[in-house]
Structures are given as C-alpha cells and as structure tokens.
Amino acid sequence: MSDHFSEEDVQREVTELEQKSATAARIFDLRRIIGGLFVLYGVIVTITGLTDGQAAIDKAEGININLWTGIGMLLLGVFFLVWLRLRPVAPPTEAGMGDERPPSD
Template sequence: MTDQHGYSEQDVQREVSELQKKSATAARIFDLRRIIGGLFVLYGLILGITGLLDDQAAIDKAQGININLWTGIGMLLLGIFFLVWLKLRPTPPPPPAEEGDEADRPAE
C-alpha cells in the first residue's frame, strides 16, 4: 500500500533501518569516552612533561608541591581509565543488514 506521496510501507521501513544503522555508526565514532579520554591523555602528558621540567622556583611557588607533575599524572590516569572503559565496553555495533535490503533497492 502506498501513501499520498507514493511511498510504500516497505520503503519507509527500509529508510528507517538505514537511518538507524547510520545513527549507530555515528554513535560509535563520536563516543564521548574516546574524546574525553584522548584529551585527558594529551593534556596529562603535556602537564607531566612540564612538571618534570619545572625549576625549583615554580615548585616553591606551589608551596613545595610539583603541582604540574601530580596534576599531569592524575589527568593521564583518568584519560587511560576512559580509554580502557571504551575498550572493555564498546558501543554495540549496528544490527546486521537484512539480506533483502540490497536486492530490493531500486537502481539510482
């Protein structure tokens, strides 16, 4: 059966299925754990290296604590946590394509 625009129920279902697959793929690519983890690792490395290279005057300014080094280590550990979490519990893959999807699609 077709509606007033000429789309059949099968066409609508196929379109919905394709959009769900694209949405699942985008969710996997733009998983916030990957972005947050990557940024924390990057900034943690930068701060850690800065902390290793700090002179005594910078350490004395922070009341004897090498704040850049400790903050860098903390950020690095947090970033690694997010990336390990992503590896252990990945976003589920999109559902497999139904066999008739490609054959039913009209040539464009």
C-alpha cells in the same frame, strides 16, 4: 513518474540508517571525547612538570604539582578510553527502534 518504493528498498534504507546511527553513537561517545582530552592535557601538563624549574616547585611548597596533576589526568584519560574499549556502545536494537507507546493492558 511514480515514487513507488519496494519493501526491499525501504528495508535497505532502514539498514543503512541504523548503521550510520551506530557509527555516530560510537564517534560521539562522551567517554572518547573526555578520555582523549584528559590524555592530551595530561601529556602537556606532565611535560610541563618534568621541565619545571626549582622556583616553580618551591612556589608549590616543594611539590611538583604539574607533574602529579599531569599523571592524574593521564590516568583518568586512560581509564575513560579503556572503559570505552571494554564496554562499547551497543548498536540500537529493533525493539528500541519501534513505537514508544506503553503496552496496552
């Protein structure tokens, strides 16, 4: 039995791999990971700041440091997620998929 692939089979396989690569690039975009973690931790720290007693606030010289830090983390996380939404990862182009050889003069 011969393992002979037609040009159409090869092209279909290349297209599938390009789609998987673009999907993986979107899923593992660092902006998504960083933004998600900052939002998650920001929510936790903000809730801690909202429930802090007066003793914790006095310990930080009258500043509810957990509340302000949590709000800052939330804002930073939202910034990363909005940035991801406004400037998504571009799918790879055919020009970027070819040889990495410099052009000959």
